Amino acid sequence: MFGTSGIRGTVGEDVTAALALSVGRAVGSEGYERVVVGRDVRESGDLLVDALAAGLRETGADVLEVGVASTPTIARAVGWLDADAGVAVTASHNPATDNGIKLWTPSGKAFGPDRRAAIARRVEADEYDLRPWNDLGARAEREGAIEHHARRIREAVSLPEPLEVVVDVGNGAGEITASVLDDLGCSVTTLNGQPDGTFPGRPSEPTRETLGMLAAVVEHTDADLGIGHDGDADRTMAVDETGTFVPKDALLALLACDAAGDGDRVAAPVDTSLAVEDALTARGASLTRTKVGDVYVAERATDDGVVFGGEPSGAWIWPEETLCPDGPLAACRLAELVAERGPLSALVGAVDTYPIRRTSIEVDEKAAVVERLRERVLDRYDDVDTLDGVRVDAGDGWFLLRASGTEPVIRVTAEAREERRAEELYETATALVADAAG
Structure with a gap:
């Protein structure tokens, strides 16, 4: 259920x-x-x-x-x-x-x-x-629930100078973001601001494809930042001042590094990019991996030393504030980051990115397939994590095989610091699934 x-x-x-x-x-x-x-x-x-x-x-x-x-x-x-x-x-x-x-x-x-x-x-x-x-x-x-939430965000965020921000509410419940940014002194333009559960302006999920209008508006105005929410505003994605969608892993790396310092830990799911881990290591912080799902990230965020939790899907958690993914708080924290450290495009450009491959393979009896994969991978590789599916750390890259929670498919992800190695790991991973499914 x-x-x-x-x-x-x-x-x-x-x-x-x-x-x-x-x-x-x-x-x-x-x-x-x-x-x-x-x-x-x-x-x-x-x-x-x-x-x-x-x-x-x-x-x-x-x-x-x-x-x-x-x-x-x-x-x-x-x-x-x-x-x-x-x-x-x-x-x-x-x-x-x-x-x-x-x-x-x-x-x-x-x-x-x-x-x-x-x-x-x-x-x-x-x-x-x-x-x-x-x-x-x-x-x-x-x-008073909305005003209580808004007050808590205002208390948690301080902007050294006002910004121009475009907020794509997506016809959902995220108007609180525009309201709080306005309270913080920003000049705010809203898109799809009329609440409408048919989502006439765009599909509810904020992605590179669905935030095209937001990207165009930011690109052709003096806006410093674009924010996109989903229907209930627990997710936040961003567009930089050039109108370029911020890659999900890069946004996770930015927010994580802003929250974490020397000795701190950040919680993120097993399919998180090496870019996040490398960025945290450079700050003396570390990544602790969880099952996929914000509830698991939130659970790990209760551990000592964990100062932030995030999922590349757009769920961001600051445990000192709340253990729920808070899209409006994330939007205002990102605005604070830009106001303090400069253009978002430059911040994103400083995050290393690596070639990553993803696919979904339809299978019968996905649980049985994953169990066969677990046995074969454990027999073949030394560094294997079975927290959520099967994740293999190959040193210069990794691959993950896990069953979808909603569809009869196995999700395959492979990443490495070099293009050729990423392709090799991807081919190995897909071959393993084909063999186990056959």
Whole structure:
């Protein structure tokens, strides 16, 4: 039922009011007595919130509704409102046809595997602790969550001089970014600023391809920086002052090195580029690798010495602030970095980049294929990490073989510091998958 990013799927098929009702009942039955609930801009979220709230109240849990807001706003409101848990009704960067449910702890960290499994067991067994008519929970609107989030960002960021920034909200819930940058003295232009869950301006996920309009506007104006969010603003990507999309690994390297100093650690998933590791090593910091998924990055960010966590997909975590990926905070931290250290293009240009190859290979019984890969790779190579799939460190490069969490495919990634070596590792990796699948 749960993926690494919560429950997501097509509305009316995978995600229904009946499912939301069951999840609400399960959360309340697990002892979460005070629960924050909010949603992104998708219209289907309105009925899903109603169903969730009904399920929670049936178990005696009180519902604190914060309305339409970014996912990091909802997650950060859990601790602020002294609640036991939070629920964001969102499909994040998925298309308009989808919606979903993501659960949060008071620290801002998403529910981990054990908590998700407990909820799933109750839903599958239809086992709930429903209360009698005179012991139902209450439902109340709570204002101020967005302003609380904005205030926390303003307190965490200081701009030595104002910038000109273009923010592509993507018709989602990320307008808080433009608001805070304006408060910090920036001149802000917004694109796709009207909330609309059909995402008419562009697809919800911020990528090099979907941020074309943002890149063009930045290129043809005096803007210092362009920011792109997904539908619920837990992701942030960037465009430099020339209108060039900032590569995901380069953005991770910049934010990580800005946060980390000598002896510090940064958490990032197993498919993170060598560019990040090399950049951190030059600063005397180090990289600690996690499973793919922001919940795993957040979990590692609780370890001593970890000052930052990130995924190249655009999820950025500063544990001293919150354990949720906070897109608006990331946008303002990036603006701070540019204001302090100069043009983003120059900062990106100073990050080494290496040839990397990626593909997906469709297979039957992907779990069995991964197990065969594990056995063969462990027998053949010395430096193997099986934290998430199979990752081989070849010294001058690496390759990763892991099963997709949502599709019947094996993801293959290979990288090296030289083009020819990257191609060799890629060919070796794909051959291993073909052999194991055959």
